[in-house]
Amino acid sequence: xxxxxxxxxxxxxxxxxxxxxxxxxxxxxxxxxxxxxxxxxxxxxxxxxxxxxxxxxxxxxxxxxxxxxxxxxxxxxxxxxxxxxxxxxxxxxxxxxxxxxxxxxxxxxxxxxxxxxxxxxxxxxxxxxxxxxxxxxxxxxxxxxxxxxxxxxxxxxxxxxxxxxxxxxxxxxxxxxxxxxxxxxxxxxxxxxxxxxxxxxxxxxxxxxxxxxxxxxxxxxxxxxxxxxxxxxxxxxxxxxxxxxxxxxxxxxxxxxxxxxxxxxxxxxxxxxxxxxxxxxxxxxxxxxxxxxxxxxxxxxxxxxxxxxxxxxxxxxxxxxxxxxxxxxxxxxxxxxxxxxxxxxxxxxxxxxxxxxxxxxxxxxxxxxxxxxxxxxxxxxxxxxxxxxxxxxxxxxxxxxxxxxxxxxxxxxxxxxxxxxxxxxxxxxx
Amino acid sequence: xxxxxxxxxxxxxxxxxxxxxxxxxxxxxxxxxxxxxxxxxxxxxxxxxxxxxxxxxxxxxxxxxxxxxxxxxxxxxxxxxxxxxxxxxxxxxxx
Ligand SMILES: Cc1cc2nc3c(=O)[nH]c(=O)nc-3n(C[C@H](O)[C@H](O)[C@H](O)COP(=O)(O)OP(=O)(O)OC[C@H]3O[C@@H](n4cnc5c(N)ncnc54)[C@H](O)[C@@H]3O)c2cc1C
Ligand code: SF4
Numbered sequence: 001x002x003x004x005x006x007x008x009x010x011x012x013x014x015x016x017x018x019x020x021x022x023x024x025x026x027x028x029x030x031x032x033x034x035x036x037x038x039x040x041x042x043x044x045x046x047x048x049x050x051x052x053x054x055x056x057x058x059x060x061x062x063x064x065x066x067x068x069x070x071x072x073x074x075x076x077x078x079x080x081x082x083x084x085x086x087x088x089x090x091x092x093x094x095x096x097x098x099x100x101x102x103x104x105x106x107x108x109x110x111x112x113x114x115x116x117x118x119x120x121x122x123x124x125x126x127x128x129x130x131x132x133x134x135x136x137x138x139x140x141x142x143x144x145x146x147x148x149x150x151x152x153x154x155x156x157x158x159x160x161x162x163x164x165x166x167x168x169x170x171x172x173x174x175x176x177x178x179x180x181x182x183x184x185x186x187x188x189x190x191x192x193x194x195x196x197x198x199x200x201x202x203x204x205x206x207x208x209x210x211x212x213x214x215x216x217x218x219x220x221x222x223x224x225x226x227x228x229x230x231x232x233x234x235x236x237x238x239x240x241x242x243x244x245x246x247x248x249x250x251x252x253x254x255x256x257x258x259x260x261x262x263x264x265x266x267x268x269x270x271x272x273x274x275x276x277x278x279x280x281x282x283x284x285x286x287x288x289x290x291x292x293x294x295x296x297x298x299x300x301x302x303x304x305x306x307x308x309x310x311x312x313x314x315x316x317x318x319x320x321x322x323x324x325x326x327x328x329x330x331x332x333x334x335x336x337x338x339x340x341x342x343x344x345x346x347x348x349x350x351x352x353x354x355x356x357x358x359x360x361x362x363x364x365x366x367x368x369x370x371x372x373x374x375x376x377x378x379x380x381x382x383x384x385x386x387x388x389x390x391x392x393x394x395x396x397x398x399x400x401x402x403x404x405x406x407x408x409x410x411x412x413x414x415x416x417x418x419x420x421x422x423x424x425x426x427x428x429x430x
Numbered sequence: 431x432x433x434x435x436x437x438x439x440x441x442x443x444x445x446x447x448x449x450x451x452x453x454x455x456x457x458x459x460x461x462x463x464x465x466x467x468x469x470x471x472x473x474x475x476x477x478x479x480x481x482x483x484x485x486x487x488x489x490x491x492x493x494x495x496x497x498x499x500x501x502x503x504x505x506x507x508x509x510x511x512x513x514x515x516x517x518x519x520x521x522x523x524x525x
Contacts, residue, residue: 036513038447042521043495107525128517147515163497165512176501183498185475187440188524232524241501244473245465251475252437259432268432275524276440278475278494280501 006032006124008331009144009153011131011166013040014107015317016301017159018114019058019324020331025123027332032153033115033123034146036130041111044161045186045279047314048106048227048234049209053099054321059117067113068103069229070207071096074200078263079381080215080224085263086384087210096206104207104227104234105317106188131160134170134297140340141170141296154340155331156297159324162280164290164303172299173290178241180284182222182309185255186236189271193231199267200228210267211313214381216258218247221374224258225313226267233268235259238281238314251278281314282307286365292352293345298327306357308364319357326351383413437477441492445521449514453490455499456509461486466506473498495519 008024010017013035024031037043049072055062063071073096078087094100119125133145134156143152158167162181167173193204200208207228216224222239237254249257255276258264282288288305292298300306301320308315330348334340352358386409390402457479461467467486470479476492479499493514500511513519 036516038517038521041525043519045522045525108523109525111525130513130516163500163513175504176497178502181501183473183475183496234524241473241498244469244502248472250472250477252440252477255475265432271432273433273435273440273443275443275522277444277520277522277525278496278498280497 004151006030006151006153007335008032008155008157009034009151010157010159011144012159012161012301012303013037013115013125013127014044014111014159014161014301014320015114016303016320016324016327017157018111018118019055019321020157020159020300020328021123022058022114022118022121023325023328024331025118025121027328028122029331029335031118031123032151033118033125034129034131034144034151035115035125035127038128039112040115040125040127041107041109044107044111045184045277046105046107046317047184047186047225047236047238048104048229049102050105050110051315051318052101052103054318054325056099058321058325063101063103067109068105069227070104070202070205072102072104072209072227073206074202074208076208076210078210078212079384080212080261080263081381081385082215083262084385085212085214085261085381087263102209104209104229106229106232106234131166134166136170139295141294154296155334155345157324157327157331158297158299158303159301159320160303162282162302162305164299167290167299167303170294170297172294172297173303176280176288178244180282180288182238182240182281182283183251183278184236184238184281184314185251185278186234186276187255187259187273188229188232188234188275188277189268190232190274191268191271195270196228196231196233202228212258212264214378215261217243217254218249218257219374219378220244220247220254223313224264226264232274233271235264235268238309240283281309282316283309285309286361289361292349293330293342295342295345296340298330298345298348300324300327306361308361310364319361322355322357323352326355326357379413379418383409386413437492441476444494445523446491447518447521448491449518450491452515454495454512454514454519455488455490455493456511457488458507458509459486459488461507463506466503469502470499470507473502493519
């Protein structure tokens with residue numbers, strides 16, 4: 001058994017881990033990243049949109065060199081019922097300006113690029129190795145055990161994603177409950193760049209996001225998403241685990257139903273499937289944040305449940321990057337005083353509290369409760385469909401009074417108690 | 431309609447380095463609780479869990495390593511769950 005000692009060991013070469021490693025290696029610390037995938041990104045899947053602001057702070061103008069797919073300039077929200085739906089498109093120059101910009105990304109490529117940056121900065125990358133255990137001495141985390149090989153460090157940063165078995169092992173994190181996470185499944189379809197430009201109404205390098213609620217998950221809590229990549233389109237669904245069994249559709253069937261939906265299929269028609277993937281998505285966010293620091297260890301990114309999931313849209317990559325950066329800040333401070341106790345490392349939590357990570361997660365903390373009402377996924381898309389049908393369908397049937405008709409549709413879909421409850425929860429979010 | 435593909439067709443597009451013998455998930459195939467079994471059948475994105483004519487089966491070969499089955503049924507049907515050993519399992523080129 002060999003024994004090596006580093007300043008910092010990072011477990012997990014995703015966005016959180018690689019950002020921390022980049023920052024620490026740049027500061028001159030001996031940093032080791034251990035990733036179980038064959039390469040960084042091999043095990044990682046996302047919907048597709050990275051809000052650029054947090055990486056911008058770490059690598060200014062990163063989009064000029066990083067393998068981003070397209071800059072998102074068109075936002076769409078769609079409420080789908082079984083056969084149709086309503087799609088609202090939003091474009092604004094503000095969407096793509098400076099640090100407001102967001103980009104579609106594919107993690108297989110993107111994480112490899114970031115790993116390359118961390119390596120250039122001096123970090124050591126070990127891929128294809130699974131960390132099995134944290135080594136503890138006198139209650140302090142002092143290193144890792146990977147297949148019997150022990151490696152030691154002043155600090156271990158856990159960036160091992162939503163299934164952080166390591167944080168669970170030492171009791172920093174509880175086992176996840178079904179209402180706290182969703183399962184996501186995604187297909188990537190190959191089309192040409194020109195066809196994508198045409199179908200989504202965008203220019204080269206520009207892209208669209210379509211976030212869908214309603215039919216894709218057969219009324220389950222969750223939704224569907226479509227993101228344009230350079231010459232592929234990502235299409236997927238997300239559905240909460242506590243809702244499994246509510247619909248008799250399996251997750252793979254939901255994916256099929258979504259890509260065959262009459263509002264989705266025209267975008268991807270003729271496209272060739274090139275990959276199918278699945279991943280867990282943190283849903284409860286704020287209420288499931290684990291212990292973030294202990295003697296010799298910090299928890300970042302998805303492992304720390306830093307995600308806002310509104311069902312139809314998920315945001316976790318910018319949090320992962322920011323938390324990786326802040327973990328690096330905390331480690332630098334600990335190095336300066338050569339003290340890696342929980343007390344010194346608690347600076348990480350202080351930084352998080354002052355950052356947009358905690359601010360935004362707190363703001364949306366009541367949202368999972370709203371979503372559990374299911375109204376957004378069932379009654380609302382159905383009602384909006386009713387209204388548009390009344391307004392748009394012209395035929396020789398008697399049309400009746402529009403307002404009375406809409407009022408009737410409304411009463412058919414909603415109860416006053418349901419609405420009162422929904423509005424109440426909505427107010428809590430503010 | 432898009433071209434119809436089975437789950438095996440879809441998983442066949444992904445890159446796997448599988449350990450045919452060693453499973454990273456230990457499943458209680460003796461379980462008779464149908465509701466519990468159906469949850470896994472419906473939720474697994476790779477259809478690793480099957481329940482056909484009262485016969486419950488599991489194969490780790492197409493596993494996408496998402497963790498869904500562990501969260502749904504730890505301490506019940508899923509007796510233990512780990513990430514596969516380094517380099518083993520699925521590799522996403524797109525992700
Ligand atoms: C379907 C879906 C859609 C999403 N959509 C969006 C979106 O549009 N925008 C957005 O911002 N966010 C989105 N998210 C969330 C986002 O993908 C995550 O928040 C983000 O990937 C978290 O990054 P991370 O670095 O913390 O974890 P990960 O990217 O999961 O990285 C963890 C790494 O640790 C490695 N690892 C784990 N255990 C070990 C071990 N024991 N030993 C060695 N290595 C290990 C893994 O292989 C992996 O590389 C989505 C997520 C899903 C699933
Ligand atoms: S980890 Fe995910 S893909 Fe693998 S068997 Fe469990 S549910 Fe299926």
